[in-house]
Amino acid sequence: MADAEVADGAPVSRGAEATVRAVEWMGLPAMLKEREPKRYRPKALDERLRKERTRTEARLLVDARRLGVRTPIVYDLDLVRQRIVLERLDGPTLKELLEDPAQSAETLGAAVRSFGTALGRLHAGGIAHGDLTSSNVIFPTGPAGAPALLDLSMGTRNAGVEELGIDLHLVEEDLKALHPKADALQRAFLEGYAVGNPTGAAQVRARAKAIKGRVRYA
Ligand SMILES: Nc1ncnc2c1ncn2[C@@H]1O[C@H](COP(=O)(O)OP(=O)(O)O)[C@@H](O)[C@H]1O
Numbered sequence: 552m553a554d555a556e557v558a559d560g561a562p563v564s565r566g567a568e569a570t571v572r573a574v575e576w577m578g579l580p581a582m583l584k585e586r587e588p589k590r591y592r593p594k595a596l597d598e599r600l601r602k603e604r605t606r607t608e609a610r611l612l613v614d615a616r617r618l619g620v621r622t623p624i625v626y627d628l629d630l631v632r633q634r635i636v637l638e639r640l641d642g643p644t645l646k647e648l649l650e651d652p653a654q655s656a657e658t659l660g661a662a663v664r665s666f667g668t669a670l671g672r673l674h675a676g677g678i679a680h681g682d683l684t685s686s687n688v689i690f691p692t693g694p695a696g697a698p699a700l701l702d703l704s705m706g707t708r709n710a711g712v713e714e715l716g717i718d719l720h721l722v723e724e725d726l727k728a729l730h731p732k733a734d735a736l737q738r739a740f741l742e743g744y745a746v747g748n749p750t751g752a753a754q755v756r757a758r759a760k761a762i763k764g765r766v767r768y769a
């Protein structure tokens with residue numbers, strides 16, 4: 552992509568791996584996600600990692616959409632500069648909803664249920680997210696609508712039950728960390744998950760439980 556195609560904006564997020572900026576792309580509201588070089592890594596390794604993650608992210612965002620899971624549309628991809636331009640989705644992240652004391656238990660229950668269904672569909676299609684925190688789940692039409700999943704750069708295609716179990720385990724940990732009524736939310740999440748992944752749910756839940764036990768006694 553040419554620089555002129557993306558009118559620059561201020562960074563909305565500067566994570567360990569990437570910087571995300573609000574931009575306009577061909578007149579559309581977009582997000583530019585850029586992986587800048589990391590000087591502490593040997594150059595060749597750094598380039599390989601950045602390229603791999605950018606490519607995985609673009610691929611899995613598209614694959615997830617095919618499975619009926621909303622993700623930002625990939626508008627453009629630049630594997631020379633490790634940049635990706637994504638449809639900008641406005642709306643609260645799951646983290647923002649969970650931390651907002653004004654949200655009712657019903658609203659949050661509905662939000663995590665539909666998040667569960669989206670994740671279940673992703674898993675039923677063989678994809679693990681790989682970095683499933685509540686900042687990577689956004690509700691473009693508000694907490695009553697379907698969520699979109701972000702940030703699939705650590706994801707896996709043809710995922711095994713271990714990778715799927717880790718996703719589920721991370722959701723449980725996040726709910727516990729962010730909300731006092733985590734048990735009820737966890738139940739609603741799992742109800743939704745079973746709808747999205749009807750044949751695999753029991754096995755993945757069992758693995759998540761085993762992972763929790765391992766972590767606890769490690
Ligand atoms: N397409 C998008 N639309 C709206 N917000 C986004 C979009 N992509 C990223 N964000 C915002 O930027 C944050 C970081 O983006 P993310 O892709 O998760 O990068 P990182 O790898 O740094 O975690 C997200 O938590 C979200 O708040």
Ligand SMILES: [Mg+2]
Pocket residue numbers: 566686687702
């Ligand atoms: Mg993220």
